[in-house]
Amino acid sequence: MDSVADTPRKSMLRQNLAEFWYYFSESKSAVVGLAFLAGIILMAIFADFIAPHDPTIQYRECLEHAPAWGEEKCNFIFGTDYAGRDMLSRIIYGTRLSLVAGGIVVLLCLSVGIVFGLLAGFFRGWVDTTIMRIMDTIMSVPGLLMALVLVAILGPGLLNAMIAISITYLPHFVRLTRSSYITESSKEYVIASKVAGAGRFRIMFITILPNCMAPLIVQGTLSFSTAILDTAALGFLGMGAQPPAPEWGTLIAENRDLMLSAPWTVTFPGLAILLAVLAINLMGDGLRDALDPKMKRS
Amino acid sequence: MFYFVLKRIALLVPIFFGVTIMAFGFIRMLPGDPVAALAGERDMTPERHAEIMLKLGLDKPVWQQYLDYIWNLLHGDFGTSVLTNRPILDEFLELFPATIELGLTAMILAVVIGVPIGIFAAVKRGTLYDQGIMGISLVGYSMPIFWWGLLLIILFGGVWGLTPISGRISFLFDVETVTGFLLIDALLSGEEGAFASAMHHMILPTIVLGTIPLAIIARQTRSAMLEVLSEDYVRTARAKGLSPLRVYGLHALRNAMITVITVIGLQVGTLMAGAILTETIFSWPGIGKWIIFSVFSRDYYAVQGGLVLIAMIIMSVNLVVDLLYGMINPRILHTSS
Numbered sequence: 001m002d003s004v005a006d007t008p009r010k011s012m013l014r015q016n017l018a019e020f021w022y023y024f025s026e027s028k029s030a031v032v033g034l035a036f037l038a039g040i041i042l043m044a045i046f047a048d049f050i051a052p053h054d055p056t057i058q059y060r061e062c063l064e065h066a067p068a069w070g071e072e073k074c075n076f077i078f079g080t081d082y083a084g085r086d087m088l089s090r091i092i093y094g095t096r097l098s099l100v101a102g103g104i105v106v107l108l109c110l111s112v113g114i115v116f117g118l119l120a121g122f123f124r125g126w127v128d129t130t131i132m133r134i135m136d137t138i139m140s141v142p143g144l145l146m147a148l149v150l151v152a153i154l155g156p157g158l159l160n161a162m163i164a165i166s167i168t169y170l171p172h173f174v175r176l177t178r179s180s181y182i183t184e185s186s187k188e189y190v191i192a193s194k195v196a197g198a199g200r201f202r203i204m205f206i207t208i209l210p211n212c213m214a215p216l217i218v219q220g221t222l223s224f225s226t227a228i229l230d231t232a233a234l235g236f237l238g239m240g241a242q243p244p245a246p247e248w249g250t251l252i253a254e255n256r257d258l259m260l261s262a263p264w265t266v267t268f269p270g271l272a273i274l275l276a277v278l279a280i281n282l283m284g285d286g287l288r289d290a291l292d293p294k295m296k297r298s
Numbered sequence: 299m300f301y302f303v304l305k306r307i308a309l310l311v312p313i314f315f316g317v318t319i320m321a322f323g324f325i326r327m328l329p330g331d332p333v334a335a336l337a338g339e340r341d342m343t344p345e346r347h348a349e350i351m352l353k354l355g356l357d358k359p360v361w362q363q364y365l366d367y368i369w370n371l372l373h374g375d376f377g378t379s380v381l382t383n384r385p386i387l388d389e390f391l392e393l394f395p396a397t398i399e400l401g402l403t404a405m406i407l408a409v410v411i412g413v414p415i416g417i418f419a420a421v422k423r424g425t426l427y428d429q430g431i432m433g434i435s436l437v438g439y440s441m442p443i444f445w446w447g448l449l450l451i452i453l454f455g456g457v458w459g460l461t462p463i464s465g466r467i468s469f470l471f472d473v474e475t476v477t478g479f480l481l482i483d484a485l486l487s488g489e490e491g492a493f494a495s496a497m498h499h500m501i502l503p504t505i506v507l508g509t510i511p512l513a514i515i516a517r518q519t520r521s522a523m524l525e526v527l528s529e530d531y532v533r534t535a536r537a538k539g540l541s542p543l544r545v546y547g548l549h550a551l552r553n554a555m556i557t558v559i560t561v562i563g564l565q566v567g568t569l570m571a572g573a574i575l576t577e578t579i580f581s582w583p584g585i586g587k588w589i590i591f592s593v594f595s596r597d598y599y600a601v602q603g604g605l606v607l608i609a610m611i612i613m614s615v616n617l618v619v620d621l622l623y624g625m626i627n628p629r630i631l632h633t634s635s
Binding site for chain 1: 312313316317319320324327328329433436437439440441442444445446448449451452456567568570571574575578589590593594598601605608609612613
């Protein structure tokens with residue numbers, strides 16, 4: 001239904017998007033980051049078609065084979081690992097794990113962080129104090145150490161690593177939501193909607209929340225890249241995804257003994273982590289410049 | 299000033315209790331029977347089980363266990379390691395200098411390189427130099443440091459054979475522990491080559507641990523400088539005809555340093571997290587490696603004690619940074635008290 005009231009809202013959204021894209025595309029590096037990330041996402045989705053080999057098949061006659069192409073036997077562009085598995089295919093399938101892990105961490109942080117942040121900002125008083133002191137406590141321990149301790153309780157594994165990492169990032173999201181909520185809540189449009197008789201949940205989620213989203217989106221993007229890094233770090237320490245899962249950090253850990261005799265088994269997975277994280281950070285920088293109202297030249 | 303200090307310390311009290319509750323809860327949330335987990339023994343007889351329960355105080359009500367725990371903490375008793383049967387605090391203090399030593403050299407590297415290149419990038423804003431420096435620092439910021447460490451080991455240790463790849467000093471030297479800081483102890487020992495060997499062992503871990511703080515400091519110095527450079531007093535200084543060195547090095551830098559010092563202070567947490575990975579890669583006998591070892595060997599009292607001690611150290615450093623910030627930027631003092 002395209003009623004009269006809907007039309008201006010739609011065109012406003014389009015205008016906002018166009019404005020956003022205008023500022024975002026000003027930074028070439030941000031566009032490159034976005035394109036690269038899109039490539040990685042496609043690679044993850046179509047891993048079954050792109051990967052030259054099955055990531056779990058062990059080519060016993062090609063153990064620790066150096067990168068080679070055009071050869072008759074053992075034709076592996078990125079070489080093979082200690083069990084004769086194709087490194088390239090393992091890395092391609094690893095994008096799935098890393099992207100999903102990063103994505104779930106960000107979604108968990110956003111949803112839980114927004115709810116706690118709104119509660120703290122709306123109710124203030126003891127609710128606010130309790131929530132914020134808990135967040136301060138989480139923040140007083142370095143993220144990786146906190147995640148390690150949480151995984152020690154929950155048990156090693158990719159899912160538990162994601163939960164643990166989410167908990168360590170949560171304070172940033174709660175603080176951001178709370179502070180932008182408090183700033184927004186004293187503005188006139190909020191008072192107007194209160195006067196018009198809007199209920200507290202309507203004010204929290206429909207009136208104010210959309211106006212707090214810009215910094216949250218930026219924080220979410222930056223957390224996406226650090227989540228990939230921390231998932232890989234936990235995998236490397238043996239507390240994240242467990243072998244034979246081809247998670248990038250786990251790949252480095254399982255081939256670590258070979259790093260001097262077969263350096264490609266360690267080099268390529270790490271390069272994959274670096275490039276993915278770099279692409280997301282490039283995009284995040286562009287997003288921040290495009291969405292940050294302080295920087296906006298209007 | 300007095301109220302400012304008092305207020306900042308008062309803010310830490312709830313966090314201290316939060317951390318202790320968390321550390322206390324950690325042991326109780328472990329899967330399985332806590333007695334078996336904490337004692338590290340299997341197939342205990344019921345008598346032995348009861349004996350350990352009594353010894354660890356697990357038979358008391360939970361609130362009393364927590365009060366006992368706090369009481370012990372305040373008396374410097376952080377529990378006993380199940381593995382070595384030694385007080386956690388002793389083990390921690392024995393290994394901590396190695397971590398501080400590495401953390402300090404990494405921080406020095408980060409500041410000595412990061413601040414100047416940040417200033418340079420800001421002054422040369424928009425040029426190729428600026429873009430190059432910012433590009434490289436973004437790569438550094440995105441670096442999985444465990445892989446970075448392995449890469450350096452492959453190149454410098456393996457291919458070129460330039461540096462040692464693990465430990466703090468060559469096994470040829472037997473340096474007596476005086477301060478725990480090996481560089482100082484090596485000098486004190488008077489053994490020929492000991493200091494050089496210790497320095498040689500520090501190169502790779504320092505680079506690896508310093509990479510992310512270096513990138514962050516360079517980026518933050520740049521943006522702090524950019525903000526300051528657009529201020530009126532900088533324009534005035536330039537209009538007065540002062541030399542660029544004086545304008546940037548004195549007028550601008552001094553004000554930009556307020557931000558930079560805060561950023562440097564905030565890196566302590568990053569360093570601690572980085573130390574876990576760096577020390578594991580280079581077999582550096584410090585706190586990071588110890589914590590990982592304790593997690594894997596299920597020495598839960600050690601993990602718990604380490605958690606509280608590290609949190610307390612970071613809290614104190616942040617307090618000092620806060621107070622420093624108040625001192626160099628008097629505006630903060632007046633607005634908050």
